[in-house]
Amino acid sequence: MSNSRHLVCLSFDFDAISLWMAQGLTSPTNISRGEFGVIGVERILKLLNQHNILATFFIPGITMNTYPDICREIAARGHEVGHHGFAHISPVKMSRDEERRELLRGMETIKSVTGVTAVGYRSPAWDLSPNSIELLVQEGFLYDSSMMAHDYTPYYARTGDVIEEESITFGKESTLLELPVSWSTDDFPHFEYFRGGGLQIAGHVLENWMGDFEYMTSETTWGVLTYTFHPFVIGRGHRMLMLEKLIAELTAQGAEFVTAKGAIIEFQHRNSGDS
Numbered sequence: 001m002s003n004s005r006h007l008v009c010l011s012f013d014f015d016a017i018s019l020w021m022a023q024g025l026t027s028p029t030n031i032s033r034g035e036f037g038v039i040g041v042e043r044i045l046k047l048l049n050q051h052n053i054l055a056t057f058f059i060p061g062i063t064m065n066t067y068p069d070i071c072r073e074i075a076a077r078g079h080e081v082g083h084h085g086f087a088h089i090s091p092v093k094m095s096r097d098e099e100r101r102e103l104l105r106g107m108e109t110i111k112s113v114t115g116v117t118a119v120g121y122r123s124p125a126w127d128l129s130p131n132s133i134e135l136l137v138q139e140g141f142l143y144d145s146s147m148m149a150h151d152y153t154p155y156y157a158r159t160g161d162v163i164e165e166e167s168i169t170f171g172k173e174s175t176l177l178e179l180p181v182s183w184s185t186d187d188f189p190h191f192e193y194f195r196g197g198g199l200q201i202a203g204h205v206l207e208n209w210m211g212d213f214e215y216m217t218s219e220t221t222w223g224v225l226t227y228t229f230h231p232f233v234i235g236r237g238h239r240m241l242m243l244e245k246l247i248a249e250l251t252a253q254g255a256e257f258v259t260a261k262g263a264i265i266e267f268q269h270r271n272s273g274d275s
């Protein structure tokens with residue numbers, strides 16, 4: 001393994017209709033916004049195949065049940081399938097039992113539809129409850145990808161933080177690894193129309209995203225940069241052109257594309273006593 005190695009994980013949250021359902025937005029227009037995600041996935045799979053890239057798709061259970069054929073195709077093409085809740089509802093306000101039921105329901109759906117056992121989890125809305133890490137460890141997950149305490153280096157998620165007005169006491173590290181994310185490398189806030197933001201120029205976002213990779217290569221000998229996409233967002237024509245340019249520029253600068261699981265396993269090997 002070379003001393004200098006810079007990884008890129010292309011991750012796709014295939015929310016489809018579930019994102020709008022979770023917000024109670026079930027009018028025909030909102031449903032159609034989610035439906036476009038299937039068109040986006042078809043385009044994304046074609047692009048990834050052209051560049052021989054394996055990616056990670058985090059898929060809610062409702063999406064699995066609604067579009068089982070394309071979810072099976074994602075897995076059949078060798079892409080990693082990760083857990084993204086069942087109904088795309090944040091676990092923050094759930095009881096421990098409710099959150100565990102939602103977690104198990106999503107796991108069972110992924111297994112029944114694709115035959116895959118998910119080892120990675122990404123919380124809907126990137127938000128976790130005080131019980132989430134412990135539950136993920138309990139159910140045998142290898143990693144989570146919902147938090148933001150670093151940009152290029154995975155780290156072990158903690159349990160038992162005590163948040164008080166005058167000070168914060170950090171809890172103990174768990175065995176669950178965190179593959180960090182950021183809103184700045186997520187397509188939704190840049191591109192999706194919502195009150196107060198969205199609909200940015202694709203070229204400007206591309207410049208920002210390349211800047212994050214360039215900083216990683218200049219400042220680290222090893223790192224992984226995770227980009228987060230939503231097929232119903234990135235799947236629009238001009239954004240697909242931008243995604244293809246991103247892949248080409250990253251490749252030209254020496255990026256090595258990996259799944260989220262692949263990045264985590266490499267991190268473990270590099271930080272084990274045997275590496």
